Amino acid sequence: MSFLKQLSPKSPKDDVLSGLTVALALVPEAVAFALVAQVHPLLGLYAAFIIGLITSVFGGRPGMISGATGAIAVVLVSLVAQHGVEYLFAAVILMGILQILFGMLQLGKFIRLVPYPVFLGFVNGLALVIFLAQLKQFQIIGEDGTSTWIEGTPLIIMLVLVAATMAIIHFLPKFTTAVPSTLVAIIALSLVVILFNVETRTVGDIASVAGDLPTFHIPTVPLTWETFMIILPYAVIMALVGLIESLLTLNLVDALTETRGQANRESMAQGLANFVTGLFGGMGGCAMVGQSIININSGGSGRLSGITAALALLAIILLGAPLIEQIPIAVLIGVMFMVVIGTFKWSSLRLFGRVPHIELIITAIVMLTTVLADLAVAVILGVILSALVFAWDHAKKIRVQKYTNDGGNTVYELIGPIFFASVHNFQELFQPKEDAQDVIIDFKRSRVADHSALEAVDQLAERYERAGKRLHLVHLSPECRLLLKKAGDMVEVNVLEDPVYSIAAGLTAAEIDAYEARSKKVSAGH
Template structure:
């Protein structure tokens, strides 16, 4: 799921110019109409998955789709309800109700606009791949299991927590409606097989129509989505907006919606960039556009939306090149609502469940799982941790814990010094007296010396109690922090107590400056700092016949010590 975002310097998304838009109107028309056909069943399905009426999903796709296309930073982005947002919304709906969701959506939009104005759109590129893979997989599991009731035809009250809902479903398996199971299987089979038959028309739409026809013709007793008004969404007011206590209570849900909406929208925009050769997205403008859409859509009865990767990809593959394609997508959905809304009352909930189940299975990052299994177990652990927290707690907590775990692993990797003792045959010049060679230990230090490395640094270097001269090769230490300085100072005093002299070679300018400013270099002594290991050893025994010639070749010898 994660992809690196384009740098700000190359974000060249253009303003909304009519002349530019209509240069590729044929491709935009095809892309927008195709995206609308794909979006129709998904808008209904994700609304149901969010715990709201199906019409809210359609209204979201229409209004947010148009607004985000006009004001957003990606020329081909298609915006609407998504599975990831549904996972967050269902918890908010069950706890607060739809009216509070509208208010949280407006707050989320304001937060997204603030993030865009503050130019924080680039931050999403710092989310580690195991974290995005983990919460994507968690979302997929939640969506799949959340549709089991509709798949089985069980009309049970929604549960706020994943395990409670799953347990409730298993306790009512004796009430399974096999007609609903049949309808769902028809949709699943159609969605899987249809792309091999006629890929131009989305399999989800064909399956939805086919399942509805079967349900009507055979008079199947299955729960349906209910009526959808044969009218376009009209603006209305949002209650409770002046209640400060409620606003404080909704702040965390709003932050969750804003964070998730921003992450998914920007990742979708990156995917779109990789599919086009035209202008790239502007991440900060995209946040502002998505924020405006989420501020506007609640006033039309919709729910918070994000950029949708699959629908955006369909738009691009079908010829969409400019913002006009997103506008056409929204307008086309509006016409579909006006023309076919009465027929929607016959759509079985099980049909939408079938669509969502296939979609959720395809959401799972199978390649990521394979990659992480072949790569490091620590990254796999981060993905599994994020995955499990997403399922058993909530998505926001999962991202927070995933980022903390990934950050801790990063610190550990940075602090894993490659601290190796150099054999005498490599470190010492020929002819060195045996007694002197036995009193010298040479260690090569690779990597930054900072707080995560300090303890390991101390442990390694205190294992040489018999040594009288300890030489540290520091050429490949790029930086050192305060705790690293303290650790090095502790080593210096510990060695001094054991009558052991600490010598440093190859200090980088930045490291040397920090040691000087801290006063540690003065304690160690400038006379104990050398350019090379050879110089350090020759300072202990200048009469070695090889020293004069070796010192003349300092640079070449030091390179051979890498």
């Protein structure tokens, strides 16, 4: 019953119509990405069908669309050029295995480590990538391989068709939502071009999309360690790129639908899809932001929409190629331009002066890296930069409240965590030569976080020892005690077993009571 609800939670009609719309948008994208990877267009179409079907049935995000993508295609270029298409199939199979392991090990939760500025940069960067990819359709590749921009009447016709497509998609929902506006735009303007014999480029001008059913095919590569080492780097990169793009797309669709997908289940579904794709002659792929947004905006919210898109794509390959090849490229460009407008987070342009400048810089870096390099590099770079900024900010926040208790002992109440970035500031907070004979460091509002922190505490103890004074640590958290216990004799410090200091030399019962009273007073004041 749960699966049937996910199959079409709102309207089967909307899911089917939305799936048909997505299928039409998948064709030129799959063909284009196959050409980027320098393989036959059918490899891209097979990947779009198989990956789309499997992830729609087994994935963790109903309504999300997967297929052949540019991010995967770019990685495959050098592998195909150097070793041939059979190695591509083997790399895609290994990619699938790695993604399945990722999901089985429950590593999908690490997508939560991606900060919002990085996510914002990813979304905006991807919107720019989609936009720039459409501009290439305004170029004609000559026989010598050089490209020239379309000019004159052909350019005007394309621009008119693009504008008409965008207008229909934007304004039709204001009058009726009975059918997806995107599907209406594609069918209506294709009929106009056909009936009035308008001279403009069509899908058929890119490549033929006609073919047969994909057949089972074990890659014909040597089963040797050398082969494994050839395909491993490509498989790892594709697995990471595919998972990052898929899980971030999952988060984006979650936000659009106000529901929550399952990251680990989606990872395993992506892996299974790529594993099967490699065995049936596909080029591999992952979730697609553009097509997923088209699906959601067209009313597709369940698994039925993705299943319909995949089956419709198969029907196009087997039966409908002559019709699909007559769809004008300009109409599909208009569809993707609307995707760009819907994908780009325009609200991010209003963040200047409202959020820290460093977060805006991280967003810009991720966005530019997505455009100039690739998605995986952009996201990893963004996470690293965000982590460094976080560490730097928190390193400056460590401080102490210093006083002398009634027994004449120096007490430091430490505030803020001790970790690799804060150890330098931590050492500067103490003056052993100026302190009393017995020194107490209260960790009630602090934590010893890592090896660097342990080493810093040990060095501080040595400083007091050289000064002929005794250092006592109190109110350590269970985690801190465990770290010190594991460190063993690496760290020589006097840790009091409980907040009552009866075992600390030089502290009387009166001093203990006075210290506790002072601690409560200071804590209450903060």
